Every structure is written in C-alpha cells, then in structure tokens.
Amino acid sequence: MTSYLIPGIYREDLFPKPIPEFLTGVPAFIGFASQGTINQPERLTLWTQFSARFGEPASEGYLSDAVQGFFSNGGHIAYVIRLNDTLEIEAALEQALEALATINALDLICVPDLVRFDVETVLRMQTQLLEHCQALNDRFAILDALPTQVLVQQTRLSSSECAAFGALYFPWVQVSSRMIPPCGHIAGIYAQRDRDLGVGQTPANIRLEEVVDLSVAVSDADQARLNPLGINCLRSLPGRGIRIWGGRTLSPDANWRYINMRRLFVTLARWCDRTFADVAFEPNEFRLWVRIERELTAFCEALFRQGALQGSTPAEAFYVKCDAETNPPEVRDAGTVITEIGLAPASPAEFIVVRLIHGNAGVAFAF
Incomplete structure (x- = not known):
C-alpha cells in the first residue's frame, strides 16, 4: 500500500479485474488414475499436464486416452477428476459428481471408464449422469456406447425423463493398436465447433483426429436403423476420413431431438446464472x-x-x-x-435432398 505523508489529494489508477471469459465446450473427465487427489477436480490446458498430476495411465482404464483424444481434436480446457477406487463404482461416481457440482466453468461430462462394467451397472450410472445434468441444467453428457449392447442401452436411456441431456456415440475408435470409447475425441470436436461457429451449431460431419479405425464398420443400412433411435454413428467415409455422422440427443421428444437445441438452452441457463x-x-x-x-x-x-x-x-x-x-x-x-x-433454434440439415429434373433441355439439379 502507498504511504501518504503530506495531506492533500492523490490520484491512483485502478484497473478492474477482467471478467472471466464465458466458455463452452469445457468437459469434466471422470475416471481411474494411478495417482492424484481423489475427488479433486484438476484444470488442464495441455495434454502433457495429465501425467504430471495423475501419473502413468491405468492399464485397464480409458481416462488418459479420453483426455488425450480431447486435446488432439481441438479441446483447450478440461477438468479431470480421479475416482475413489476403494469404493463401489456407483458410490465413487456419486462422490465425483458432487465434487463437480459447484464448478460452473464446465458444460460437458465424460466418464470413459464406465464401460468397463456390466450392462446393468453401466445403464444405472449413465442414467445417473443424465440426472446430474438435468438437475444442474448447466451441462450435457457425452455417453459411450456399449460395444454389443447399444440397442438395449438406447432403449433404457431414452425412456428416462432426462434423456435430452445426453448423446450416445457408437462405435468405439482405434488409437494406435488399442480400441477405446470415443467420448474424449467427441468432446474435443464439441469444443472445436463451439469455438469456431458457436454452441448453436451441431458437432457433426467433422473428422476425428488421431483415430485410425473403428471397432465396427457402420453401413448405410446400419445407420438407417440407428440414427432415428438417437444413436450417433461414427463413420469411415471414402476420401473424408472418420467422421461424426449424427447429431441427436437420446430424447424421443421432437423439441429436444438435436444436440444443438439442448445445448443452446443449457448455455442460456449458464449465462443467466453467471450474468x-x-x-x-x-x-x-x-x-x-x-x-x-x-x-x-x-x-x-x-x-x-x-x-x-x-x-x-x-x-x-x-x-x-x-x-x-x-x-x-x-x-x-x-x-x-x-x-x-x-x-427459435436452428435445426440441423440432416437430410439434403437433391432432385434431378429430366426434360427436353437435359438434366437439371434442384436443391
């Protein structure tokens, strides 16, 4: 503090603290790690910070792969929280979600290690994630599909009242020689899309980086069956790489069918709370x-x-x-x-119809 010795008027230049930027596309990753404080969210801005805070990747886990996939696909900021591996998984997840509840800087939730458990446990915990997002109304869940039970998974999750607060992605992705759930790579695409075009744009038709293959080759017939159910497929498209080829929530309600619609209102709620x-x-x-x-x-x-x-x-x-x-x-x-x-949210153009008009003058295209 400045010391004033002579009576009089003094001028001080005070600079207000900058208002923190309002960001979207900021996920919290929850999973198992070899070190780090349990249930303590850590803010990361670089992939290289992960090992310094959470140690070497767990041999059977997917947390480090998901975080790396996030940063390699355009993500800039993420929170990572280590699960308590001495508890039953459902109790450990509940504690982690409680620790994240007060962090209003995030708007996405990813738990890649859930898919390590049996089907019923996964369904209960993914429903728990959706309920968490709905209760706080300021975040959205990116869910990984079960490799062989995705239809069962969709049926159960879409029947929940909170189904609009999450999106399901199928199949898994291959990085190097390992198959992993795709939520981290998807979260990176959300962040990249938000930054480039805004939260109202659908995070789809974007190439996934650092992915060499998919666990299942989804055909047109497969997607015709899965897309109407709200299962977002990852597709390997000739000459265009591996891309997200779907943009739906799990909700059967037409008002909340698309991810951009739900996230638009989530973002509005977050902004109002903050402003x-x-x-x-x-x-x-x-x-x-x-x-x-x-x-x-x-x-x-x-x-x-x-x-x-x-x-x-x-x-x-x-x-x-x-x-x-x-x-x-x-x-x-x-x-x-x-x-x-x-x-009035803008709906994504899922289906672009091109008509070929045959006439005496030849063939004309009508969009």
Missing part, C-alpha cells in the same frame, strides 16, 4: 427489468449472428420480455422476477 448473480435483492422495479431485458437481448442477438437461431431478423429469432406484465404485484410481493424468453 445475473448480482441482481439478487435489487429493487424489483422498472430499472431492474430494463437491465435484464437489455442484457438478455444482447446475448440472444449474439446467438442470432452466430447462426444458432432461425429467422431472417432478430425479431423472428427470439423475444425477451421482462416488464409489469410478467411481474404483476403478486409476483413482486413474493420477491420474484419473471422474464420470458423465446428462442
């Missing part, structure tokens, strides 16, 4: 309503410019309403502020 944390106990009157409406409108306009919303104008893409109508006296007396937000 409006300081308005608690503010006077519930016109000036507060104007502030909320102004800041939400700016955020939604940014989503519109990214192409996350439908419509040719912002008015067609969204609306924000926070006024005396949404906050009548009885609402204000209860200490509540109500804002209505309507979004």
Whole structure:
C-alpha cells in the first residue's frame, strides 16, 4: 500500500479485474488414475499436464486416452477428476459428481471408464449422469456406447425423463493398436465447433483426429436403423476420413431431438446464472427489468449472428420480455422476477435432398 505523508489529494489508477471469459465446450473427465487427489477436480490446458498430476495411465482404464483424444481434436480446457477406487463404482461416481457440482466453468461430462462394467451397472450410472445434468441444467453428457449392447442401452436411456441431456456415440475408435470409447475425441470436436461457429451449431460431419479405425464398420443400412433411435454413428467415409455422422440427443421428444437445441438452452441457463448473480435483492422495479431485458437481448442477438437461431431478423429469432406484465404485484410481493424468453433454434440439415429434373433441355439439379 502507498504511504501518504503530506495531506492533500492523490490520484491512483485502478484497473478492474477482467471478467472471466464465458466458455463452452469445457468437459469434466471422470475416471481411474494411478495417482492424484481423489475427488479433486484438476484444470488442464495441455495434454502433457495429465501425467504430471495423475501419473502413468491405468492399464485397464480409458481416462488418459479420453483426455488425450480431447486435446488432439481441438479441446483447450478440461477438468479431470480421479475416482475413489476403494469404493463401489456407483458410490465413487456419486462422490465425483458432487465434487463437480459447484464448478460452473464446465458444460460437458465424460466418464470413459464406465464401460468397463456390466450392462446393468453401466445403464444405472449413465442414467445417473443424465440426472446430474438435468438437475444442474448447466451441462450435457457425452455417453459411450456399449460395444454389443447399444440397442438395449438406447432403449433404457431414452425412456428416462432426462434423456435430452445426453448423446450416445457408437462405435468405439482405434488409437494406435488399442480400441477405446470415443467420448474424449467427441468432446474435443464439441469444443472445436463451439469455438469456431458457436454452441448453436451441431458437432457433426467433422473428422476425428488421431483415430485410425473403428471397432465396427457402420453401413448405410446400419445407420438407417440407428440414427432415428438417437444413436450417433461414427463413420469411415471414402476420401473424408472418420467422421461424426449424427447429431441427436437420446430424447424421443421432437423439441429436444438435436444436440444443438439442448445445448443452446443449457448455455442460456449458464449465462443467466453467471450474468445475473448480482441482481439478487435489487429493487424489483422498472430499472431492474430494463437491465435484464437489455442484457438478455444482447446475448440472444449474439446467438442470432452466430447462426444458432432461425429467422431472417432478430425479431423472428427470439423475444425477451421482462416488464409489469410478467411481474404483476403478486409476483413482486413474493420477491420474484419473471422474464420470458423465446428462442427459435436452428435445426440441423440432416437430410439434403437433391432432385434431378429430366426434360427436353437435359438434366437439371434442384436443391
């Protein structure tokens, strides 16, 4: 602290702390490791930090492979948490999720080591992950398919009320000479897509890096059966490499069918929690309503410019309403502020139809 010896007026230049950047595509990886503090999330920004904090890869685990796949596919920031291997797996997972609940900087959850267990245990734990994401409403689960039980897995998971908070990927990927679940590589694609185009874009039709093969060659007939069920296939496409060829959640509800739709609303919820944390106990009157409406409108306009919303104008893409109508006296007396937000998410173009028109002038293409 500066010492002032002479009475008078002094000027100090104070620089406010920068507001942390609002990021998406930040996963938490949960799994077994040979060292490191149990249930203590560690923030990594480089793959090389993994071994320094968690030791050599566990011989039967997939945690290190998943984290490496994340960074090799465009990921920049991840949290890694070591499971307590002295407990039953379901209890260990519950403790890890509790440790992650207060971290609002992440929005994805991956647990590659779940697939080491029997089918019933996997289904219970993956349902637990979906319930965790729904309860917090600020994260989304990337789930690995069971190699030979994916249809059973989809049936059980899609029947859950929280099915919209996760996506299932099939089959496994080969890295070097080893087959591993794909969630880490997929999470890297989510992060890359978010950074390049925004969270409203579907993380699909992107080549997976550091993958040499798939455990199953998915045919067109296979995908015609799996895609409508919400099973996102990885495909080896001639001349285009191995790519994500699906963008659906596990939900049968058409409103939440696509990953970009669910994640768009998850991101909105995260942004609101972060932006409006300081308005608690503010006077519930016109000036507060104007502030909320102004800041939400700016955020939604940014989503519109990214192409996350439908419509040719912002008015067609969204609306924000926070006024005396949404906050009548009885609402204000209860200490509540109500804002209505309507979004029109852009649906992905899953099926692009090209028509060939045969006529006297020859063949014409119509898109």
